[in-house]
Amino acid sequence: MTIAEVSTKPSPATDSSHNPLTSPQPSLWRDPDAKPFVVFENVTKNFGDFTAVDNISLNIYRRELFCLLGGSGSGKSTLLRMLAGFEQPTSGRILIDGVDMAGIKPWNRPVNMMFQSYALFPHLTVEKNIAFGLKREGIADSDIKKRVADMLDMVQLGHLGKRKPHQLSGGQRQRVALARALVKKPKLLLLDEPLGALDKKLREETQFELMNIQEETGVTFVVVTHDQEEAMTLATRIGVMNTGNIVQVGEPHDIYEYPNSAFVARFIGSVNLIEGHIIEDEVDRVRVKSKHMDAPLYINHGISCAPGQQVNVAIRPEKILLSHELPEQTDNRCEGVIVDIAYMGSMSIFRIHLDSGMEVRVTQPNVARDMGARFTWNDRVHLYWDVDSAVVLTA
Amino acid sequence: MTQSTGTAVLERLWQMSRLGNVNWGRLMVIAVPYFWLALFFFIPFLVVFKISLSESAIAVPPYTDLLDLDLEEAYLNIKINLGNYLFLWEDSFYLDAYLSSIKIAAISTVLTLIVAFPIAWLIARSEGNTRTILLALVVLPFWTSFLLRVYAWMALLKKSGPINDILMAVGLIDQPLQMLQTDFAVYIGIVYTYLPFMVLPLYTALEKLDMTLVEAAADLGYRPIQSFFAVIVPMALPGIVAGCLLVFIPVVGEYVIPSLLGGSDTLMIGRVLWDEFSINRDWPMASAVAIVMLVILVVPITLVRNSSKQEDAA
Numbered sequence: 278m279t280i281a282e283v284s285t286k287p288s289p290a291t292d293s294s295h296n297p298l299t300s301p302q303p304s305l306w307r308d309p310d311a312k313p314f315v316v317f318e319n320v321t322k323n324f325g326d327f328t329a330v331d332n333i334s335l336n337i338y339r340r341e342l343f344c345l346l347g348g349s350g351s352g353k354s355t356l357l358r359m360l361a362g363f364e365q366p367t368s369g370r371i372l373i374d375g376v377d378m379a380g381i382k383p384w385n386r387p388v389n390m391m392f393q394s395y396a397l398f399p400h401l402t403v404e405k406n407i408a409f410g411l412k413r414e415g416i417a418d419s420d421i422k423k424r425v426a427d428m429l430d431m432v433q434l435g436h437l438g439k440r441k442p443h444q445l446s447g448g449q450r451q452r453v454a455l456a457r458a459l460v461k462k463p464k465l466l467l468l469d470e471p472l473g474a475l476d477k478k479l480r481e482e483t484q485f486e487l488m489n490i491q492e493e494t495g496v497t498f499v500v501v502t503h504d505q506e507e508a509m510t511l512a513t514r515i516g517v518m519n520t521g522n523i524v525q526v527g528e529p530h531d532i533y534e535y536p537n538s539a540f541v542a543r544f545i546g547s548v549n550l551i552e553g554h555i556i557e558d559e560v561d562r563v564r565v566k567s568k569h570m571d572a573p574l575y576i577n578h579g580i581s582c583a584p585g586q587q588v589n590v591a592i593r594p595e596k597i598l599l600s601h602e603l604p605e606q607t608d609n610r611c612e613g614v615i616v617d618i619a620y621m622g623s624m625s626i627f628r629i630h631l632d633s634g635m636e637v638r639v640t641q642p643n644v645a646r647d648m649g650a651r652f653t654w655n656d657r658v659h660l661y662w663d664v665d666s667a668v669v670l671t672a
Numbered sequence: 673m674t675q676s677t678g679t680a681v682l683e684r685l686w687q688m689s690r691l692g693n694v695n696w697g698r699l700m701v702i703a704v705p706y707f708w709l710a711l712f713f714f715i716p717f718l719v720v721f722k723i724s725l726s727e728s729a730i731a732v733p734p735y736t737d738l739l740d741l742d743l744e745e746a747y748l749n750i751k752i753n754l755g756n757y758l759f760l761w762e763d764s765f766y767l768d769a770y771l772s773s774i775k776i777a778a779i780s781t782v783l784t785l786i787v788a789f790p791i792a793w794l795i796a797r798s799e800g801n802t803r804t805i806l807l808a809l810v811v812l813p814f815w816t817s818f819l820l821r822v823y824a825w826m827a828l829l830k831k832s833g834p835i836n837d838i839l840m841a842v843g844l845i846d847q848p849l850q851m852l853q854t855d856f857a858v859y860i861g862i863v864y865t866y867l868p869f870m871v872l873p874l875y876t877a878l879e880k881l882d883m884t885l886v887e888a889a890a891d892l893g894y895r896p897i898q899s900f901f902a903v904i905v906p907m908a909l910p911g912i913v914a915g916c917l918l919v920f921i922p923v924v925g926e927y928v929i930p931s932l933l934g935g936s937d938t939l940m941i942g943r944v945l946w947d948e949f950s951i952n953r954d955w956p957m958a959s960a961v962a963i964v965m966l967v968i969l970v971v972p973i974t975l976v977r978n979s980s981k982q983e984d985a986a
Contacts, residue, residue, distance in 0.1 A: 361891055383890040396888035400906045409902075410892030461892065 304528075305338035306514060312375075314339040314497055315360070315465060320369035322355050329355040331521035332369070342491050342498040344508040346544075347518030353501045356518075357467050360499060361390045374464055384413075389463040393470040395454035397442040403453050404429070404438040410461045428456040431490065448479045455487075459494060468500045472507055484510050505545045509533065517541050533593075538672035542591040549597075549637050550670070551590045558584050563669050564608075565590055569633040575608035577664040582671055589670040594640040596666040599627070599652055600659045610661035613637060615654055627652065629660065717966075724959035725752045735955045756960035766944065766961065770968065773941040776855070776930075777923040780862040784870045784919050785912065787863055792874035792911075796881070807875070810868050822861055822932050829857050829933070853935035861929040866922070870915040877911025878904075913976060921969055941965055 305311040313336035322330040330352040337343045345353040358364045359371060362383035371378045373388065389410070397406050404425055411421045429435045432452035442450055451471065458466055471487065472480045488511060491498050502508050508515050509529045516526045517540075525532060525541045536542035539550055553567030553574060565574040565588060574590050582588065604610055616636075617628035620643075627639040637660060641652075652658060726735040740749035760766045795806045813821060828835055829851040836848040851857055881904065889899035905912070927942035934940070941961065948958035 361887075363887055363890075382895075383887070384893045384895055388891075390888075390891045392884050392888060394882070394884055396882070396884040398885060398888075398903060398906075400909075409889075413893040413898070457892070 314374055316372040318370040320366045323367045328521050333523055339497055340495055341513045342511055344500045344512035344515045345518055346502055346508040346515050348503055351518040352521040353518045357469055357501045361388055361467055362386050387464040389458040389461050390467040391454045391458045391471055393473055395450050397453055399442055403440050406453055407457045407460050424460055428460045432456045447474050466496045466498050470502055539589050539670050548591045548593055555582055555584050555586045558582055569631050569635045570611045572608050572610050575664050576667050576669050580669050590667050591670055592667040594638040597639045597660050597662050604659055604661040606661055612659055615652055615656045720959045720962055723955050724756055724963050726956045727753045728954045728956050734953050756956050760960055769939050769941045769944045772939040773924050777920050780859050780923055781916050781920045784863045784866050788867055788870035788874055792871050792878050795875050796878035810871050825861055855938055857933035858930050858938055861933045862923055866919045869918040873911045873914040877908040881907050
């Protein structure tokens with residue numbers, strides 16, 4: 278399948294084939310016997326007193342599109358730069374395809390990088406930019422020409438080969454940077470905020486394109502981003518980073534539905550965190566008492582905790598239901614007053630003040646046109662949700 | 673180069689005046705530097721050119737007039753003497769002096785470039801206060817007299833100077849080296865004197881250089897030395913060209929350094945010009961030497977500038 282087809286009309290088939298949950302390819306990271314392609318072994322990087330990366334161990338598998346997601350200063354870029362060879366770990370080991378990368382210089386690594394600023398050579402044409410890396414490989418000129426032309430076709434820039442970078446738009450430059458990195462056929466492609474400089478509409482198109490190029494070439498991608506939406510759509514797995522640590526690794530679905538800490542829950546999407554303490558702790562369910570709630574919180578998954586322990590219960594805004602009548606269920610409900618409504622078209626966002634003073638965010642899909650009239654400012658409403666909607670967080 | 677911009681300005685003025693919207697404020701701003709250039713460059717150039725077409729004479733000033741106006745007889749006698757230029761061509765002494773000057777200027781430009789590049793790189797890559805201090809150190813020599821600094825080099829290089837003393841004390845040489853009055857001393861003097869003119873434009877170019885480009889080259893398989901020639905040099909080219917012109921042009925006509933540090937066989941056109949002018953008192957000949965030197969310098973520079981402009985446009 279060509280990119281052109283996909284980028285113009287992304288078919289449902291392409292989307293689902295990329296979704297790891299329905300992917301026809303085996304998900305290597307779920308197989309405990311699979312051999313990891315990139316290995317971080319207790320990697321630490323210090324810059325003077327500052328610890329940018331703090332004892333990280335991480336496996337990335339062949340053909341993955343792995344996203345390192347984190348805010349600025351979380352250490353995600355340092356991790357990427359260590360893969361490229363621009364930084365050496367202070368301690369620990371990095372292996373790529375079984376080879377220890379210690380002491381291997383950037384120019385000798387089977388790795389190419391797409392820079393955040395694209396780092397295109399301004400004095401060279403698009404063609405020469407792409408051919409730049411091949412010139413060092415001792416390939417015949419005719420072969421270089423062919424590979425450059427193929428790459429230009431793949432990123433749909435065949436007609437712009439003679440232009441200089443400053444004559445291109447941001448999106449075109451991004452494609453040239455991608456082509457320049459891919460033309461060397463690296464084992465591992467590193468992408469530093471690949472969509473960061475593009476506007477929203479272009480980002481969406483390019484996301485699908487990136488995913489398709491990744492599938493087509495079979496190259497393992499490691500992407501650094503601070504944009505959780507970008508990570509969610511692109512990644513096979515996400516590693517969420519905070520202050521030099523990887524706080525959670527998982528498929529986008531897992532990270533969103535089962536965050537392991539308040540930090541991850543807040544970082545990915547928006548969330549309501551309800552403080553409370555454990556009153557009942559069974560193998561397959563937990564009951565939490567909170568001063569904000571009229572009824573106890575009941576969650577149908579077990580966690581390792583002790584009765585009386587302080588916890589946060591995380592509930593996503595879209596999982597909360599609103600009603601004027603008292604719901605039938607006895608758990609997971611509370612009452613409040615609507616103080617703010619934001620109509621977003623496809624959905625509406627409600628800010629609701631609970632009687633305890635806590636503010637809760639609720640989103641409702643506008644499935645019918647008159648949804649807006651059902652709940653309005655200063656309405657007193659009941660909030661409730663399913664037993665499997667919320668997550669208990671101990672961290 | 674001044675000429676081409678001059679015509680461009682005139683054309684623009686012509687267009688504006690035809691449209692009736694001459695911007696007088698802007699004209700005034702442009703006029704000041706043009707007036708300055710005309711007064712101190714173009715008119716003196718015409719004067720020198722005029723002298724070069726006259727004949728030497730025992731008079732004050734020591735050359736003949738081009739125009740001989742006799743009002744009573746009502747005739748105007750224009751006498752143009754091309755003999756000076758012809759003599760320049762016929763006597764190999766002048767040609768040798770030009771070639772030797774260009775050779776010395778070319779070699780010392782390359783030497784200055786080689787010395788200046790690491791300095792400029794270091795300054796461009798250092799940060800904050802260090803950068804300010806290093807830049808100040810580059811400019812610092814200008815605070816003392818140029819002549820004084822050349823005399824200092826004479827003291828350093830002479831047979832009983834500290835350099836010879838140290839080399840003998842260490843035991844590298846038995847006899848003091850003859851360094852003064854050689855081409856070697858001339859090169860030292862030129863590289864030393866003109867270094868800031870090379871460092872500053874290079875620094876400006878390298879300071880703007882995006883280091884991620886160097887990283888990108890490394891990532892694409894370029895060793896540091898390879899990426900130096902494939903990325904850094906092309907990116908720094910405007911600075912390299914500017915620095916080389918700033919060194920090459922004045923060095924071709926350099927007089928003080930070769931006469932103080934060079935030997936009697938160091939032939940440079942600046943010295944020839946001075947001898948022609950003050951010892952021979954042949955002003956027309958000296959003027960012809962100067963005009964030819966100007967042509968030799970302006971033509972290649974204009975070519976360089978035009979080619980770089982075309983590249984920018986492409």
